[in-house]
Amino acid sequence: MRASHRAVVRANRTISVLKRPTPIPNDYELLVAPLYAGLCGTDIQILRGLRSDPTPIIGHEGVARVVSAGSGVPERLTPGTLVCINPTHRDDPSFLLGHNVDGLLQERVLIPRSAVCNGLVLPLCEIVNTEISTLLEPLAVVQYGLRLLAEHRPHTLVVFGDGVIGHIAVRAAVELLGVTTRIVHMHHTKRGMDWSSNHPVPAVHCVLHDTKGAQFLSELPADERVAVLLATPRDATLLCLDTALHNLRGELVIDLLGGLSPDAVSPLLPDVNLPQIRAANCAGSPNPAVQVTVSTITGTKVCLMGHRGVANKHLSDAAAELTKHPLRYRELITHVVSLDEAANIMRQLAASRDRVIDDRRLIKLAVQIAPEHNLVGGAG
Ligand SMILES: [Zn+2]
Numbered sequence: 001m002r003a004s005h006r007a008v009v010r011a012n013r014t015i016s017v018l019k020r021p022t023p024i025p026n027d028y029e030l031l032v033a034p035l036y037a038g039l040c041g042t043d044i045q046i047l048r049g050l051r052s053d054p055t056p057i058i059g060h061e062g063v064a065r066v067v068s069a070g071s072g073v074p075e076r077l078t079p080g081t082l083v084c085i086n087p088t089h090r091d092d093p094s095f096l097l098g099h100n101v102d103g104l105l106q107e108r109v110l111i112p113r114s115a116v117c118n119g120l121v122l123p124l125c126e127i128v129n130t131e132i133s134t135l136l137e138p139l140a141v142v143q144y145g146l147r148l149l150a151e152h153r154p155h156t157l158v159v160f161g162d163g164v165i166g167h168i169a170v171r172a173a174v175e176l177l178g179v180t181t182r183i184v185h186m187h188h189t190k191r192g193m194d195w196s197s198n199h200p201v202p203a204v205h206c207v208l209h210d211t212k213g214a215q216f217l218s219e220l221p222a223d224e225r226v227a228v229l230l231a232t233p234r235d236a237t238l239l240c241l242d243t244a245l246h247n248l249r250g251e252l253v254i255d256l257l258g259g260l261s262p263d264a265v266s267p268l269l270p271d272v273n274l275p276q277i278r279a280a281n282c283a284g285s286p287n288p289a290v291q292v293t294v295s296t297i298t299g300t301k302v303c304l305m306g307h308r309g310v311a312n313k314h315l316s317d318a319a320a321e322l323t324k325h326p327l328r329y330r331e332l333i334t335h336v337v338s339l340d341e342a343a344n345i346m347r348q349l350a351a352s353r354d355r356v357i358d359d360r361r362l363i364k365l366a367v368q369i370a371p372e373h374n375l376v377g378g379a380g
Pocket of ligand 1: 040041042043060061
């Protein structure tokens with residue numbers, strides 16, 4: 001009888017845990033067993049039907065153990081090795097883990113040859129083998145953006161967004177921008193503000209994105225450099241960009257990290273192709289990154305950049321940061337659940353705009369997929 005494993009599957013307009021046939025790796029392919037997988041804002045948008053990613057099994061953040069390897073797979077990926085998979089292939093758009101290739105929310109995942117041969121499977125040290133590993137990829141994305149912004153030596157960093165990326169950004173910023181940088185965290189809702197006041201980060205100014213919040217931004221010094229990180233979902237990025245452009249004075253650099261619909265146009269930058277600028281940097285390439293200086297219709301100059309995916313180097317830097325400062329980030333993992341509980345929560349998230357699960361605000365959902373003792377012996 002063919003082996004099978006459990007997976008969280010999106011099918012027939014619902015989300016459930018189903019049995020799937022377990023693939024056997026061919027040459028240069030790997031079979032891995034995810035230990036932890038995280039659910040991110042992009043995943044929630046997929047669940048809500050706001051994106052058209054085809055895979056029925058999502059999940060692109062987390063760690064896994066190699067179960068078996070086809071011939072030709074490098075020695076360092078021997079069965080038993082703890083790995084993370086870089087979800088973004090720089091040159092092969094047919095590999096985007098958990099978007100167009102079955103992702104990590106299942107007990108076994110086949111990693112195709114293209115990803116293995118491109119070095120997208122990274123061995124990790126055992127210390128990240130906890131739920132904290134679900135922050136590896138989002139932290140890598142944030143550090144990528146903050147490093148680009150740091151080149152402009154900003155006096156102030158304004159982070160828009162109170163999802164996991166925004167919260168990671170205000171925690172990672174001091175290390176990369178220095179202690180003298182003023183950090184302003186713009187929140188989408190009062191509930192988000194409440195969460196932050198219960199989980200304060202030293203020296204971060206928390207501001208609600210309303211008329212008063214916009215006024216706060218307009219009162220920042222006019223003769224300073226300001227960096228903006230847009231850590232926003234697809235349907236909020238343009239609004240936050242406009243708030244930044246309307247209110248911030250001084251020399252402005254903006255990272256379009258958040259989602260953008262393919263036809264997004266800002267009324268203040270009618271001739272600027274924002275999605276193209278965002279897509280210009282992919283998985284850490286080119287280096288140095290593409291940055292574009294444009295003028296708004298009112299004549300203000302602004303430097304824009306964006307990026308998708310990360311390089312392996314970003315992932316190993318993020319692993320080092322999580323190893324060094326786990327407590328800086330641990331509180332962001334608000335829910336740790338099993339595969340079955342994950343399917344239940346994903347159904348709830350798909351059906352509402354709310355982020356309250358079990359009476360608590362969800363920041364990061366970590367799914368524990370396989371208790372380690374199930375993997376001993378390594379058999380697929
Ligand atoms: Zn993600």
